[in-house]
Amino acid sequence: MAEHTNKQLDEITLSTESIYKGKIISVQVDTVKLPNGDESKREVVRHSGAVAVLAIHNDRMIVVEQFRQPLGRTQVEIPAGKLDPGEKPEDAINRELKEETGYTAKSMKLLFSFYTSPGFADEIIHLYLADELTAGDAELDEDEFLEVTEITLEEAFAQIREGRMSDAKTIMAVQAWQLLKLGAQPGQ
Structure with missing residues (x-):
């Protein structure tokens, strides 16, 4: 896949909370630092592809x-x-x-x-x-x-x-x- 191109839009992961681990997917909630310095939550589904x-x-x-x-x-x-x-x-x-x-x-x-x-x-x-x-x-x-x-x-x-x-x-x-x-x- 394409290389990372725009560092100005990066969100920095501050913490990750595992919510669910299943046979096909896992779900986590990440706390991220936004480009403007504020914090937000991101719900993420992980899958092996x-x-x-x-x-x-x-x-x-x-x-x-x-x-x-x-x-x-x-x-x-x-x-x-x-x-x-x-x-x-x-x-x-x-x-x-x-x-x-x-x-x-x-x-x-x-x-x-x-x-x-x-x-x-x-x-x-x-x-x-x-x-x-x-x-x-x-x-x-x-x-x-x-x-x-x-x-x-x-x-x-x-x-x-x-x-x-x-x-x-x-x-x-x-x-x-x-x-x-x-x-x-x-x-x-």
């Missing part, structure tokens, strides 16, 4: 549909998963694609990395493009229930309009796919 994959097979994007508890409904998304502590994104991406879809890729290319919500969280997602896919059997986690399908670009845009596909990583992947089809190189 994640990988996501734009996997195209026969000009169709591989997606998974699964129930998302925070939304109270199913959601159509690209395959993705969290990084284990200390795990490199390039190691995790192949694992996640195989686990969720059964597909393996001859090559993976990092398109770009992005923060999901930097106003309160440090979660970063590394979005990859999978190439030369081979079908196989999925290896879902015990608590993972999903359906794998392949959709066209037009179907993806229809699902975005319908609200079936509404998470940022998937919408970004669809936009990247569209750029790729137009001959552009997203993320470069």
Whole structure:
């Protein structure tokens, strides 16, 4: 990610209070000194990061549909998963694609990395493009229930309009796919 550029806007952390430590996230409240010398509180969600994959097979994007508890409904998304502590994104991406879809890729290319919500969280997602896919059997986690399908670009845009596909990583992947089809190189 980009180097730090504007020291005049830095906030200095004076103290940190741990509020919650879970399997996926931790939450803390930081007391910070603002650039003008005043103090303020910042609620921060810590996350180990994640990988996501734009996997195209026969000009169709591989997606998974699964129930998302925070939304109270199913959601159509690209395959993705969290990084284990200390795990490199390039190691995790192949694992996640195989686990969720059964597909393996001859090559993976990092398109770009992005923060999901930097106003309160440090979660970063590394979005990859999978190439030369081979079908196989999925290896879902015990608590993972999903359906794998392949959709066209037009179907993806229809699902975005319908609200079936509404998470940022998937919408970004669809936009990247569209750029790729137009001959552009997203993320470069």
